[in-house]
Amino acid sequence: MKFPQYLILFLLLNSFATSEKSFYEKLSDAALVLTKDKVTYDPAYVAIQYPNxxxxxxxxxxxxxxxRAYRKLGIDLQKEVHEDMKANFSKxxxxxxxxLKKTDTNIDHRRVPNLEVFFSRKGTELAISENAKDYKTGELVTWMINDKLPHIGIVTNKKSPDGKRPMIVHNVGAGQVLEDCxxxxxxxxxxxxxN
Structure with a gap:
C-alpha cells in the first residue's frame, strides 16, 4: 500500500513534534546540569549587573x-521579577x-518570598498536597524550614531510590544538589x- 507524500510528511513532522522535550523537561534537565558545578552556599549580598x-x-x-536553570532556557528572572516588582511594588x-521602599536589582529576585509572589502572579499556583504524584517535572516547590527559613527547589524527572517521589535540585547548604527531599x-x- 502506498501512502501519499503529504501523509508521510505529516506523520514525520508529527512524530518529531511529539518527541521534542517540553519546556518543563528542559527546565529539569537544566537544573540537573547545575548539580555538576561546585557551589558553596553563600547568602551574601552582592552587587551584580542588570540585566542577566x-x-x-x-x-x-x-x-x-x-x-540559573531558567537562564539556561533564555529566561532572566532578575529582569522579569524586577519589572513586575517595579510596576506592582506593594504586592x-x-x-x-x-x-525597602524601592526595588533592588541585586537581590530582589534572590529572595524566596519575592519568587513566590512572582510565580503566583505570572505563572500558575498549584495545589499543595502530600501526594508525590501531584508534583511534576519542571515545577517549583517552596518550603518553610523550621518555621523560619524560606526555601525553593525544582522538581526533576528523576525518581527517589524507592521510585515513589520526584527528586529535587536545590541548595540548602551543600551546594546545587539532587536530593530526595x-x-x-x-x-x-x-x-x-x-515565559
Whole structure:
C-alpha cells in the first residue's frame, strides 16, 4: 500500500513534534546540569549587573539554582521579577519584610518570598498536597524550614531510590544538589512557570 507524500510528511513532522522535550523537561534537565558545578552556599549580598546578572558561579543559595536553570532556557528572572516588582511594588513583601521602599536589582529576585509572589502572579499556583504524584517535572516547590527559613527547589524527572517521589535540585547548604527531599520540609508553595 502506498501512502501519499503529504501523509508521510505529516506523520514525520508529527512524530518529531511529539518527541521534542517540553519546556518543563528542559527546565529539569537544566537544573540537573547545575548539580555538576561546585557551589558553596553563600547568602551574601552582592552587587551584580542588570540585566542577566549573577553572583560568582561558585557561590549561591537556593534561589540561584532556580535563576540559573531558567537562564539556561533564555529566561532572566532578575529582569522579569524586577519589572513586575517595579510596576506592582506593594504586592511584594519588601516594604514589610525588609523595610525597602524601592526595588533592588541585586537581590530582589534572590529572595524566596519575592519568587513566590512572582510565580503566583505570572505563572500558575498549584495545589499543595502530600501526594508525590501531584508534583511534576519542571515545577517549583517552596518550603518553610523550621518555621523560619524560606526555601525553593525544582522538581526533576528523576525518581527517589524507592521510585515513589520526584527528586529535587536545590541548595540548602551543600551546594546545587539532587536530593530526595520533597517532603523533608513543610511545603508552602507549588508553582509552574514558563515565559
Amino acid at each position: 546578572g549573577d553572583v560568582p558561579k561558585n557561590k549561591g543559595v537556593c534561589t540561584d539554582v532556580v535563576i 511584594y513583601p519588601n516594604l514589610k519584610k525588609w523595610g 520533597l517532603f523533608s520540609y513543610k511545603i508552602v508553595g507549588h508553582y509552574k512557570y514558563s
